[in-house]
Amino acid sequence: MNVPVSFRVSALFCVLFCPRMAKLQAVFSLRHMLVMSLALNVGLIMRMFPDSDETLANDAVEAGVNSKRETHVVQKSTTLSGVNSTSADRPGRRERVINLDHGDPTMYEGYWRQMGEKTTITIPGWQSLSYISDMTNVCWFLVPEFAEEVVRLHQVVGNAVTEDRHIVVGTGSSQLILAALYALSSPDAAEPISVVSAAPYYSSYPSMVDYQKSRLYKWAGDAESFNKDGPYIELVTSPNNPDGLLRRSVVNRSQGLLIHDLAYYWPQYTPITSPSDHDLSLFTVSKSTGHAGMRIGWALVKDRKVAEKMTRFIELNTIGVSKDSQLRAAKVLKAVSDGCQQGESSFFKHSYKLMAGRWKLLRATVEYGGLFSLPQFCPSFCTFFGQETEPQPAFLWLRCEGEIEDCEGFLRKHKIISRGGKHFGGSPKLTRISMLDTQETFLDFIERLSNIQQIK
């Protein structure tokens, strides 16, 4: 089921899908709703983590979630003036190009710096010379320590079933998508198998599928309008990139083969409602822990033959995957699992707060202005946090309201680089903006948005 998006300039809670809120909207004015929702939200977030330690409190200040800072930020936002005094001191910030085109997860750097030596890895020069990691494994280049930590993390977070699954490691999940297409297609088929995904879909899918001009598979566009008989592959991204919504397959025919891209199914982005349990799921450290430079992704694969074919693809493509990065990823995943099991200051809690702070600031900035609108989400019970949380996606899927037809172009005039809706098979009235950049860039972005609305 592909849930449609509401972009109405309304309160924080999703009016369309939370019926109890729909009545309220009729009673209160826009401004009332805004003030009330902001207040509610501050309280909600502060209550959620009542016993934050000092480190987390510092993070909160940084993210604009601390109550004192919060008041300050909200006041500033509601007057549409500057947001951040540090930001205001930097020369040239008003003229700088703010590039939020890529989902570069530099936001997480602060946390990993705070962790100090915990995830530092030392690799001696004589280590990892061989191509081979474990010839007894279907995926012979999979480093066992990494595989162990993948299983453990999924168990700790509760976001994926790992029993009776083969793990295939990839150079990022991009390589695994291609490996999965190769594994699910047949070299003897009369024609290439159709590959579809419901719009708005990840903007790289069409190029990734078609750049090699393969006779094994071909891009066939929006899954919603796909009506061809015969076998097909559907890419199901959940939460979805760019809009953050949860997804299920939409074609739903007997000959469908599904690839679940679950890069964002982590507690900082969305409530973990149950362990995912699919034939073929993909994950990546780029978005789970923020280590995009490692280029490490993994697939959980039910069918041994599919795992073997994926392994064969990677063998022919890159003869395996960097052992250095697998070892480093193992250390990072271990630290994340340890943190979750040992105490309060877990990576996901910290990241959830960061994202919550950003989304709140964003809503406070945008929803008052009327020039833009944001997607609305319903909270759900998160089994990881043990309470209700709200989706706070890694990307903002922003809609320009009124007469602005090209939202990407409009922002570009104001030196904000985003990725326009048409790249995602969607409307140019929408554009995708990364929420994962550095704090400095994010605050500059908020200030720029604020200024744009002031100008208008």
Place this chain on the structure above:
Amino acid sequence: MNVPVSFRVSALFCVLFCPRMAKLQAVFSLRHMLVMSLALNVGLIMRMFPDSDETLANDAVEAGVNSKRETHVVQKSTTLSGVNSTSADRPGRRERVINLDHGDPTMYEGYWRQMGEKTTITIPGWQSLSYISDMTNVCWFLVPEFAEEVVRLHQVVGNAVTEDRHIVVGTGSSQLILAALYALSSPDAAEPISVVSAAPYYSSYPSMVDYQKSRLYKWAGDAESFNKDGPYIELVTSPNNPDGLLRRSVVNRSQGLLIHDLAYYWPQYTPITSPSDHDLSLFTVSKSTGHAGMRIGWALVKDRKVAEKMTRFIELNTIGVSKDSQLRAAKVLKAVSDGCQQGESSFFKHSYKLMAGRWKLLRATVEYGGLFSLPQFCPSFCTFFGQETEPQPAFLWLRCEGEIEDCEGFLRKHKIISRGGKHFGGSPKLTRISMLDTQETFLDFIERLSNIQQIK
């Protein structure tokens, strides 16, 4: 020019291509030649590095190059008995499967262990989060430190021109071969461009080119018999895998695009006669320093547009290349360059000695028996070592003599796993055997070969 191979069971020097030796052959008997050549060779190698330090002397013992050990080995070899007392002590060694199918460069582990902390790298958890390395570079994911060390190493070794070249980093050179095929082919062409290579060619080329069933390019077999008009891509591997010979393009037509795979153009494998100077050359740490587990290769590319298209390929394929491994490779390459510039115990000198020891032992074992024959090579002046050296390839391209038509199958019966000639577009009378495995495996292999000849 593709130099043909002589497989005659003769002395160590190539009779066919060194005319001064041809006369000698007529004068001396086979046994005379063998004894003389072995004696000559021991002297030659010992003279080549008269001032070896203690560490290198230890290596030499390990490799069977030390004069005392050498005498022992030659005696043992000539009596076709066992080779190594340490090896003889290991239980089950006679029954073990000796797998030399892959060119896994574990031989180098000893050297890197001896180097201790010099190439140890420490990566803190907060490092390399971003996908991006240098947006001003054509290859935006190329880590600048790695690029610097690549240029420096080529200058130190003198094996490649780096001026006016773009460096594109890849997940091993395999990815770069695919990136180059993508970059050199045209999406608008009426039919896929033909990809050829002179047989015997690297056994993975046909699968690598065809596994995606691309409409951009297709494998067209042995370059020697390629006679189709129009554009084509020729893969020129020099020194060649599997036979170690130097190669030039063989098709030599106006519409040819060349990819030079120079993975083995390093001083331990072949004399460096001049800096390579091609449009598109590929190198890899897997074979230069032995760090195959890093999965790091690089291309030197003349044409900016080709470098851009290769970068685009890697972007769509894996969104860049592991930064951890690039950083680690930078450190290893730096240590190699430092060692070359600072003193006697350079990596290449050490590796040359190891390879020399192995090849000598191999020749002493094989050439006496008459069951197998080896390729013969001419020495050339190596600008890096400043003296004449002989090729000593990373693979043994072994020929079974007499009635044995399937050399791979024959060895398999004796529990030696190799890769048969037909995989390389060659004769099944030949088979490829890695010369880069651990010392233990190599010595077991030598002993097994020796025993096989005894049985016969």
